[in-house]
C-alpha cells in the first residue's frame with residue numbers, strides 16, 4: 001500500500017497501517033502451523049502476487065541468478081502445493097511428519113506498510129525410522145494488503161547446511 | 174554362494190540382491206572399480222583460471238582438482254604428506270599454494286612440497302621432493318575432467334569410445350558459447366550407488382514416478398516429456414556406458430532451428446531479441462536452453478543428463494550422495510542461463526518436482542532389498558530391436574528397455590572379476 005506522507009491525516013494512517021512486530025509474529029506462527037498440518041490451500045493465499053518463496057543453496061547469493069533449492073513465484077507455489085497434495089508424488093504420499101517452531105525474531109526494517117524480520121526455524125522431520133533436523137535462518141518481508149490482512153512478499157529459508165547435502169524433502173519449509 | 178565369486182552374482186538379465194547390501198562387496202567395488210578406472214572429478218569451468226581449485230572425490234578418497242600457472246589440471250589427494258591432515262576444506266576457490274593448517278607444510282598447486290617450517294629439525298638428507306601431494310593421472314574430454322589411480326590405464330578417449338559422440342552432442346547446449354557450471358544441488362539417499370546408476374537410463378519409471386512433474390507442465394511441454402511415446406531407444410556404448418534417447422527430436426540441438434519456438438520459451442525469445450540477438454541466434458539459444466533429449470551414462474560415476482551433470486558418490490553400501498550440476502552458457506545471455514536455472518530448480522534437487530520422488534523410489538529399493546536373502550534384481554526388460562536408430566552393431570533396445578543397466582552390470586562383472 002502506498003501512502004503519501006504529506007498530510008497529518010495520512011501520517012496517522014501510516015501508524016495504523018504498519019504491521020506491528022506482534023502481528024507479524026502471529027502471522028508467521030499461523031503459517032508454521034499450516035505447514036505442519038499440510039494445509040497448503042490457505043497457505044497459497046498468504047502471499048502477494050509477486051511474492052517470492054526462496055530456499056537458497058548459497059548463503060549470500062544474488063538469488064535470481066543463482067541456483068536455489070526453491071525459487072517460487074505464485075505460479076510455482078500453486079504447482080508445488082498441487083503436487084504435494086495430489087497423492088501421486090511418492091515422496092509426499094505419505095509425507096514425512098514435521099514439527100517446527102519459529103522464534104528468535106529481530107526486526108530488520110520497518111516502514112509505513114511493511115516489516116522485515118529475521119528469525120530462526122527448528123524443524124524436525126520423521127519418516128521411515130529416520131529423524132532429521134533442518135534448522136534454518138529465516139527472513140520475512142511482510143506487507144499489509146488492501147483489506148488489512150498481512151501477506152508475505154518474500155520468505156527466505158536459509159538451511160544451516162544450505163550449501164551441503166540434503167535429503168529429499170517432500171513438504172514445505 | 175562364495176562372496177568372492179563376483180561373476181556369479183551377475184547374470185545376463187539379473188543381478189543378485191547382495192550387490193545392494195553386502196558391505197564386503199562395497200569395499201571390493203571401491204578398490205576394483207573406483208580405484209581402477211577413469212572417474213569424473215570436475216568440469217573444466219569449475220577450475221576456470223590458473224590457481225583455481227575445486228575439491229572432489231575419487232571413490233571414497235577426497236581430492237583437490239587444481240589448475241596450475243601453465244593451465245595444466247592436476248588432481249591431488251587431499252591429504253598432507255606429514256601426518257595426513259586435509260590441506261583444503263573449501264569447495265572451490267583460488268589458491269596459488271596450499272598450506273597445511275596443522276604444522277604448516279606448504280604445497281604448490283601441482284602438488285610439489287614447497288617448504289616445511291623449521292626445516293632444521295629434519296635430518297640432512299630430508300628431501301622435499303619425496304613428499305609431494307599424491308597426484309592422480311588426469312585427462313580431459315570436451316570439458317569433462319577425469320582422474321584415475323591406475324597409471325597404466327588406457328587413454329580416456331579410448332575408455333569413452335562410442336560415448337564421445339554423445340558427449341559432443343551434449344555440449345551443443347553451449348549454443349555457440351562455452352559450457353559452464355552454474356551451481357549444484359547435493360543430496361543423499363539411504364541406498365546403494367548402483368540403484369542411482371540404473372536410474373539414469375530407466376525411462377520405464379518416468380511416467381509413473383514423475384506424474385506430478387508432468388502434471389505441472391503446459392500441454393505442449395508435457396508432450397515433449399512423453400518419453401515412452403516418441404520412438405526413443407537405449408544403447409549399450411561399451412565399457413559400461415550407455416545412452417537413453419528420450420526425445421529423438423532433441424538429439425542434435427543444431428538441427429530444426431526453423432521449428433516454431435515453443436510457448437514456454439516465447440518470453441525468453443522476446444527478451445533475447447530485445448537484447449539485440451539476431452533471429453537465428455535466438456533460435457539456437459532457445460533450443461539449447463531446453464537441454465538435450467538424452468541421458469548419457471558414463472560408468473561408473475557421472476551422467477550427462479538433459480541439461481546437467483549427475484554425479485554419484487558412493488558413501489557406504491547403503492548411502493549415496495548425488496550432485497546435480499546445472500550447466501549453462503559461458504558468456505551467453507544472462508536471461509538464457511536464468512531460464513535454465515529455473516528449469517533445473519523445477520525438476521532437480523532436494524525439493525524439485527522430480528528428484529525427491531526418484532530418491533524415495535531408490536530408498537524403497539534399498540528397504541525392500543532387506544527382504545529375501547537369495548533373490549535377484551530383474552533387468553530383463555526390452556530385448557526387442559529398437560524403434561529408434563542405434564548405431565549399427567550396437568546392442569540396443571526400445572527406450573524403456575533395461576539395456577543400459579545390463580551394460581553397466583556387465584562392466585561391473587568384468588572389473589570385479591578381473
Ligand code: FES
Nearest residue numbers: 253255256273276
Ligand atoms: S599434518 Fe600437515 S603439516 Fe603436519
Ligand SMILES: [Fe+2]
Nearest residue numbers: 379382383531
Ligand atoms: Fe526419475
